Amino acid sequence: MSAITRAEVAHLARLSRLALGDDELDRLAAQLDQIISAVARVQEVAAEDIPPTSHALPLTNVYRPDEVRPSLAPEQALAGAPAVEEQRFRVPRILDEEA
Amino acid sequence: MNELVGRTAAELGALIAAGETSAAEVADAHLDRIAAVDGAVGAFLHVDPDNVRAQARAVDERRAAGEELGPLAGVPIAHKDVFTTTDMPTTAGSKILEGWRPPYDATITERLRAAGLVIIGKTNMDEFAMGSSTENSAYQVTRNPWDLARIPGGSSGGSSAAVAAYEAPLATGTDTGGSIRQPAAVTGIVGMKPTYGGSSRYGVIAFASSLDTPGPFARNVLDAALLHETMSGHDPRDSTSIDRPVPPVVEAARRADVAGLTVGVVKEFAGSGGDDGVTARFTEAVALLESLGAKVVEVSCPHFTYALPAYYIIAPSEVSSNLARFDAMRYGLRVGDDGTRSAEEVMALTRAEGFGAEVKRRIMLGTYALSSGYYDAYYGKAQQVRTLVNRDFDAAFERVDVLVSPTTPSTAFPIGERADDPMAMYLADLWTIPSDLAGNAAISVPCGLADDGLPVGLQIMAPVLGDDRAYRVGAAVERALEDRWGGPLLAKAPDLAEAAR
Numbered sequence: 056m057s058a059i060t061r062a063e064v065a066h067l068a069r070l071s072r073l074a075l076g077d078d079e080l081d082r083l084a085a086q087l088d089q090i091i092s093a094v095a096r097v098q099e100v101a102a103e104d105i106p107p108t109s110h111a112l113p114l115t116n117v118y119r120p121d122e123v124r125p126s127l128a129p130e131q132a133l134a135g136a137p138a139v140e141e142q143r144f145r146v147p148r149i150l151d152e153e154a
Numbered sequence: 155m156n157e158l159v160g161r162t163a164a165e166l167g168a169l170i171a172a173g174e175t176s177a178a179e180v181a182d183a184h185l186d187r188i189a190a191v192d193g194a195v196g197a198f199l200h201v202d203p204d205n206v207r208a209q210a211r212a213v214d215e216r217r218a219a220g221e222e223l224g225p226l227a228g229v230p231i232a233h234k235d236v237f238t239t240t241d242m243p244t245t246a247g248s249k250i251l252e253g254w255r256p257p258y259d260a261t262i263t264e265r266l267r268a269a270g271l272v273i274i275g276k277t278n279m280d281e282f283a284m285g286s287s288t289e290n291s292a293y294q295v296t297r298n299p300w301d302l303a304r305i306p307g308g309s310s311g312g313s314s315a316a317v318a319a320y321e322a323p324l325a326t327g328t329d330t331g332g333s334i335r336q337p338a339a340v341t342g343i344v345g346m347k348p349t350y351g352g353s354s355r356y357g358v359i360a361f362a363s364s365l366d367t368p369g370p371f372a373r374n375v376l377d378a379a380l381l382h383e384t385m386s387g388h389d390p391r392d393s394t395s396i397d398r399p400v401p402p403v404v405e406a407a408r409r410a411d412v413a414g415l416t417v418g419v420v421k422e423f424a425g426s427g428g429d430d431g432v433t434a435r436f437t438e439a440v441a442l443l444e445s446l447g448a449k450v451v452e453v454s455c456p457h458f459t460y461a462l463p464a465y466y467i468i469a470p471s472e473v474s475s476n477l478a479r480f481d482a483m484r485y486g487l488r489v490g491d492d493g494t495r496s497a498e499e500v501m502a503l504t505r506a507e508g509f510g511a512e513v514k515r516r517i518m519l520g521t522y523a524l525s526s527g528y529y530d531a532y533y534g535k536a537q538q539v540r541t542l543v544n545r546d547f548d549a550a551f552e553r554v555d556v557l558v559s560p561t562t563p564s565t566a567f568p569i570g571e572r573a574d575d576p577m578a579m580y581l582a583d584l585w586t587i588p589s590d591l592a593g594n595a596a597i598s599v600p601c602g603l604a605d606d607g608l609p610v611g612l613q614i615m616a617p618v619l620g621d622d623r624a625y626r627v628g629a630a631v632e633r634a635l636e637d638r639w640g641g642p643l644l645a646k647a648p649d650l651a652e653a654a655r
Contacts, residue, residue: 107537111593135485
């Protein structure tokens with residue numbers, strides 16, 4: 056039995072905001088199936104009562120004083136933008152036409 | 155090849171400081187070398203000779219004005235294209251960032267500049283540092299100077315190739331699953347993954363934030379330590395940066411002895427299938443350590459064999475989140491914005507076109523591992539494995555001062571051999587991943603040539619913030635082997651044909 060179906064792969068692509076063609080989905084379905092089956096080995100480890108580690112080192116939150124500091128000028132922040140209008144990022148429509 | 159190009163970074167720094175040469179002269183010698191060999195090697199994505207000469211002149215002027223400069227002032231460095239640089243494009247090897255000029259310098263870029271290092275160019279890499287061969291770059295193939303038909307390792311393969319090809323004496327890299335140590339091993343140079351948090355991630359384009367660790371490449375251990383010291387240290391702009399002094403790595407590299415140290419050989423690695431040539435050189439290196447006065451013991455780290463599968467859940471999960479920032483709105487590529495499509499459609503089209511196959515695979519894998527219904531079985535379980543790997547290290551370091559293993563299971567493989575087989579590619583990181591999961595320091599130093607005539611690396615793993623210990627043992631091995639070989643391993647590499655100018 057495969058670890059992941061073609062329909063699940065198509066769903067993951069939508070969640071990941073990747074507009075993939077049929078060929079690419081077919082290829083990925085086979086590869087992800089192989090990789091997921093391999094990494095599922097972690098389930099063999101007896102890990103009852105073992106706490107999870109999210110980070111290499113124990114961390115505490117770091118605060119800095121809440122004070123005004125130099126930051127990027129608007130033209131610097133916009134310098135790499137695909138489209139700019141009136142000193143803002145110009146983006147495609149966000150809502151449906153009907154909305 | 156100009157004589158200056160064969161010098162170590164420490165020597166170049168001293169020659170420049172003594173006024174026997176200048177930063178400008180050293181920069182020109184390396185630019186000439188790049189012009190002569192990089193057509194064949196393909197280490198660099200971006201070299202701007204005018205900018206390099208201007209940087210070098212500025213260092214010479216700072217010195218002439220009486221400024222006290224560090225030991226590497228005027229020395230050229232190849233900078234991995236994952237670090238932001240305001241005066242050079244930064245692409246992370248991806249089409250989605252083609253031509254991007256970041257509005258700020260990474261902390262490490264700033265520190266290199268402050269120390270007077272001359273950034274000679276940006277080096278090729280696997281896209282967003284995902285890969286072990288640099289074949290996942292969207293731009294070009296980089297070739298191993300030992301054999302141009304083979305991979306230079308990855309993801310920092312442009313950096314390893316540049317140093318091994320004498321295009322720069324130093325380079326930066328980042329190590330998330332082995333991306334400094336593995337390329338160093340397969341090109342016969344030194345590569346160090348510092349303790350996680352010991353070097354700043356500010357301005358390093360994120361791959362897996364809980365693992366990404368910048369570090370140095372060099373042709374010898376002392377040079378690596380000098381660069382380590384220059385680039386490391388607390389950075390208030392990185393919330394995971396350690397607020398502690400940098401371990402005394404330069405002193406340790408100069409000390410170069412193993413007297414009184416206990417060295418552990420990881421039992422589980424011995425049985426997990428390295429090539430014969432790799433195993434033979436590793437066995438000799440262990441015997442050498444013993445002959446130098448170290449006590450060698452076998453250590454069991456039973457969960458290390460689960461580190462690879464845990465890593466290929468944890469890293470992709472962080473990728474799926476980190477790479478969400480490439481949304482075609484604020485910077486980088488935008489595709490399909492025809493006035494009718496929605497932002498979401500443009501985003502999906504852009505990401506499909508701008509990301510390469512491996513990046514897409516990892517985003518999808520991470521999205522899967524984090525989705526409800528699978529989270530506990532994959533991500534949750536992998537995080538528990540991470541705890542168990544940490545505990546194995548803790549238990550081992552109660553008994554031994556350092557752990558050793560071969561850096562990689564095989565020598566450099568042919569370009570194309572694993573390109574269509576993701577799982578085979580992932581195995582290159584089998585022995586480097588545990589130290590990424592646990593965040594401890596680990597170095598790779600050359601330990602000889604396998605039967606195929608290609609370099610083998612010895613990995614020395616030290617505890618968290620025990621970076622100096624890795625350098626001390628690495629330098630001892632290097633000194634003993636160079637005495638035996640009559641010079642560095644890299645001297646055995648074939649000469650690269652220099653193209654006519």
